[in-house]
Amino acid sequence: MGSRDDEYDYLFKVVLIGDSGVGKSNLLSRFTRNEFNLESKSTIGVEFATRSISVEGKTVKAQIWDTAGQERYRAITSAYYRGAVGALLVYDIAKHVTYENVERWLKELRDHADQNIVIMLVGNKSDLRHLRAVPTDEAKIYAERNQLSFIETSALDSTNVEAAFTNILTEIYKSVSNKHVGTDRQGYGGGSGTIIPSPASDPPKKQCCIP
Amino acid sequence: MDETATSSEVTETFVSDPTTRQFEEDGHPPLETRHLNMIHEELEKLNISTDVINKMEVQLDLARADFRETQVQWSEKLKELSKQYSSQIAKARPFYELKIKERSLREESQKAAERFERATSILGIAKQQVSLTQESLSRQTSVLPECLEVLNHHIQRVREVEEERTAAESLHASKAHAMLHLAEKIRAMEKDNRYAIKKSRLYFEKRLEFTKILEAQKATILCLEAEVRQKKNDYTTSLRNLERISERIHEERSTGSLESAVSSDQEDQKSDFKSSESLPGNPPPYAPTAPPPYEDKYIIDKDDDSIVLNMIKTEQEEEGEKRNSRSLGSGVILLAQQLIGNGNSTEKHNITPPRHGEEADISYHTRPVGLSDGSDNSEVSSLASFNIGDDDTVSKMLMSHSELIKDIELATDRVGHILKPNIKSVSNAHE
Numbered sequence: 001m002g003s004r005d006d007e008y009d010y011l012f013k014v015v016l017i018g019d020s021g022v023g024k025s026n027l028l029s030r031f032t033r034n035e036f037n038l039e040s041k042s043t044i045g046v047e048f049a050t051r052s053i054s055v056e057g058k059t060v061k062a063q064i065w066d067t068a069g070q071e072r073y074r075a076i077t078s079a080y081y082r083g084a085v086g087a088l089l090v091y092d093i094a095k096h097v098t099y100e101n102v103e104r105w106l107k108e109l110r111d112h113a114d115q116n117i118v119i120m121l122v123g124n125k126s127d128l129r130h131l132r133a134v135p136t137d138e139a140k141i142y143a144e145r146n147q148l149s150f151i152e153t154s155a156l157d158s159t160n161v162e163a164a165f166t167n168i169l170t171e172i173y174k175s176v177s178n179k180h181v182g183t184d185r186q187g188y189g190g191g192s193g194t195i196i197p198s199p200a201s202d203p204p205k206k207q208c209c210i211p
Numbered sequence: 212m213d214e215t216a217t218s219s220e221v222t223e224t225f226v227s228d229p230t231t232r233q234f235e236e237d238g239h240p241p242l243e244t245r246h247l248n249m250i251h252e253e254l255e256k257l258n259i260s261t262d263v264i265n266k267m268e269v270q271l272d273l274a275r276a277d278f279r280e281t282q283v284q285w286s287e288k289l290k291e292l293s294k295q296y297s298s299q300i301a302k303a304r305p306f307y308e309l310k311i312k313e314r315s316l317r318e319e320s321q322k323a324a325e326r327f328e329r330a331t332s333i334l335g336i337a338k339q340q341v342s343l344t345q346e347s348l349s350r351q352t353s354v355l356p357e358c359l360e361v362l363n364h365h366i367q368r369v370r371e372v373e374e375e376r377t378a379a380e381s382l383h384a385s386k387a388h389a390m391l392h393l394a395e396k397i398r399a400m401e402k403d404n405r406y407a408i409k410k411s412r413l414y415f416e417k418r419l420e421f422t423k424i425l426e427a428q429k430a431t432i433l434c435l436e437a438e439v440r441q442k443k444n445d446y447t448t449s450l451r452n453l454e455r456i457s458e459r460i461h462e463e464r465s466t467g468s469l470e471s472a473v474s475s476d477q478e479d480q481k482s483d484f485k486s487s488e489s490l491p492g493n494p495p496p497y498a499p500t501a502p503p504p505y506e507d508k509y510i511i512d513k514d515d516d517s518i519v520l521n522m523i524k525t526e527q528e529e530e531g532e533k534r535n536s537r538s539l540g541s542g543v544i545l546l547a548q549q550l551i552g553n554g555n556s557t558e559k560h561n562i563t564p565p566r567h568g569e570e571a572d573i574s575y576h577t578r579p580v581g582l583s584d585g586s587d588n589s590e591v592s593s594l595a596s597f598n599i600g601d602d603d604t605v606s607k608m609l610m611s612h613s614e615l616i617k618d619i620e621l622a623t624d625r626v627g628h629i630l631k632p633n634i635k636s637v638s639n640a641h642e
Binding site (some may be wrong): 006009010011012013031046047048063075076080083087103155176177 | 240247250251254255257258259260261262264265268269273391443444445446450456457460518
C-alpha cells in the first residue's frame with residue numbers, strides 16, 4: 001500500500017461547492033494533482049484531489065472533494081458533507097447569479113455539514129475585470145457578516161489560488177489542533193495544559209489497542 | 212470488442228469537448244442503486260478514516276508532549292537526588308544494575324518454564340495419538356499405506372514436540388543457573404556496600420519508576436502510531452475501491468448497458484425539474500439540461516435487450532453475494548463490531564432475517580439522511596423496471612446498505628468513546 005501516500009499527519013477533507021461553471025474544477029487543478037486518472041465526477045459524482053502542505057511543522061494533506069452536485073447524486077449528499085472540516089464556496093465575479101446562490105449553498109452546508117466547518121468564500125475569475133458583476137467590497141462585507149473568510153482568485157492566471165487553499169488549511173489546522181487540546185485536556189487532564197506527573201507507586205497499564 | 216472501443220471513444224470525445232462540458236454532468240444515465248450504495252459505503256468509510264486519523268494525530272501530539280514533559284521533569288528530579296548522594300550512588304550502581312538484570316532473568320526463566328509445561332502437555336497428546344493410531348492399525352487385517360502415513364506423521368510430531376520440550380528444559384536450566392550465579396554476586400555486593408545501597412535506594416527506586424512510566428507512555432505512542440497507520444491504509448483502500456467503482460461504471464456505460472437508463476433518465480429529469488425549486492444551489496439557472504446526444508446512438512433491439520437484462524441480473528446477484536460476504540469483513544463493520552462488542556453483533560443478526568417482496572418498502576424509510584425523495588424513487592423505479600422478479604436481491608441490497616449506514620453511525624459514535632479512554636490513559640500515566 002502507499003507508503004509515500006501515508007506520509008502526512010493530518011488529513012483534511014475540504015469540499016468545493018458553488019454553482020457549476022464558476023471554475024471550481026479549474027481552481028482545483030491549479031492547486032492539486034488529481035487522485036484519479038478518470039473522470040470520476042461524472043460516474044460517482046465526486047472527484048478527489050490532494051495536496052500536502054506544511055503547517056507549523058506538521059504535514060497536512062488536503063483531500064479536496066469536487067462534487068458534481070447533481071440531482072441524482074443527492075442520495076449520497078450526506079456522505080459528501082460528513083466529516084468535511086472546510087468548504088470553499090466559489091462564485092463567479094462576472095456572474096451575479098452565482099453570487100446570489102451563495103446563500104443557498106450556505107444553507108446546504110448548514111443542513112449537512114458539521115457546525116464547526118471552516119468556510120471560505122471565493123470570488124473566482126478575478127481576471128475578468130471588465131466584466132465584474134460582484135463588487136469586492138460587497139462580497140467582503142457579506143463574508144464578514146456570515147463569518148466566512150473571503151478571497152478573490154483567478155484560476156486562469158493563478159492569482160491567489162495558492163493563498164486561498166493555504167489560508168483555509170491553516171485555519172482548519174488551528175481549529176482542529178486547538179479544539180481537541182482544549183476540550184480533552186479539560187475533561188481528563190485536570191483542567192490545565194501542563195500535567196505534572198506525580199510519583200505514583202505503580203504506573204497505570206495502558207489501555208490502547210483493543211483486541 | 213470493436214464496438215466497445217468505438218463507444219468508449221464517443222464518450223471520451225463527448226466529455227472532453229469544452230462546449231458540451233457543462234452538459235457532461237447531466238449527460239450520463241442516473242446511477243443504479245447498487246452503484247450508489249457501493250459509492251455511499253466507500254465514501255462513508257473515507258469519512259470515518261479521515262476523522263479517526265485526525266483524532267489520533269491530536270492524541271499522538273498529546274502523548275508525545277507528555278512523554279517529553281515526563282522526561283524533562285523526571286530527569287530534573289533524579290539529578291537533584293543524585294547530587295545529594297553522588298558517592299553512594301556510584302558505589303551502589305553495580306548492585307542495582309544487577310538487581311534489574313535479575314528481574315529480567317527471572318522473567319525469562321518463567322517464560323522458559325511455561326514453554327516447558329506447554330510442550331509437556333502437547334507431548335502427552337501426541338503420544339496418545341500415536342498409541343491410538345497403532346491400536347486401530349493392529350485391528351485392521353490389511354494395512355493401507357495411507358494409514359501408515361498417518362502413523363508416521365504422529366510419530367514425527369512426537370519427535371518434534373520432544374525436541375521442543377528438551378530445548379525449553381535446557382533453556383530453563385541455564386536461566387536458573389545464571390540466576391543462582393547472579394544472586395550470589397548480588398549478596399556479595401550487598402555485604403560490601405550495605406550503607407551506600409541503603410542511602411541510594413530512593414534514587415534507584417525513582418529511576419526504575421521513571422523508566423516504567425516512560426515505557427508505558429512509549430507503548431501508548433507506538434500503539435497509536437500503529438492504529439494511525441492502519442487507518443491510513445483503510446483510507447487508501449477506500450479510495451482505490453472508489454476508483455474501481457468509477458472505472459466499472461465507465462466501462463458499463465461504454466459497453467451499452469445504457470438501455471435501462473434511457474427510460475429512467477426521463478423520469479429523473481422530471482423529478483429534477485419538480486424538485487429544483489426547493490433544493491438549494493441546484494441546478495444553476497444558466498446551465499441548460501439537454502439530453503445527451505450520444506444516447507441516440509444506442510439502439511438496442513429486443514434480442515440484445517434480454518442478453519443485457521440477464522447480464523445485469525446475474526451481475527447483481529453476484530454483487531449481492533459479494534457484498535454480503537465482503538461487508539462482514541470490511542473495515543467499517545469490523546470497527547463497529549470491535550467497538551460495540553458481542554452484544555451488538557447479535558443484535559445485528561437479529562435484524563437481518565431474510566426479506567421478501569413488499570418488505571423492500573421498509574428499507575426506503577431507513578435510508579440515510581439527506582436522501583432526496585425524487586432521486587431515490589427514480590433510482591428504485593429504474594432498477595425495478597429491468598429487474599422484475601428479482602425483488603429479493605434488491606431488497607437485500609437495500610437492507611444491507613441501510614444496515615451499513617447504521618453501523619457507520621454506531622461506529623462513528625463509538626470511535627468518540629474509544630478515543631476518550633485513550634486520552635485518559637495517557638494523562639493518567641502521571642497520576
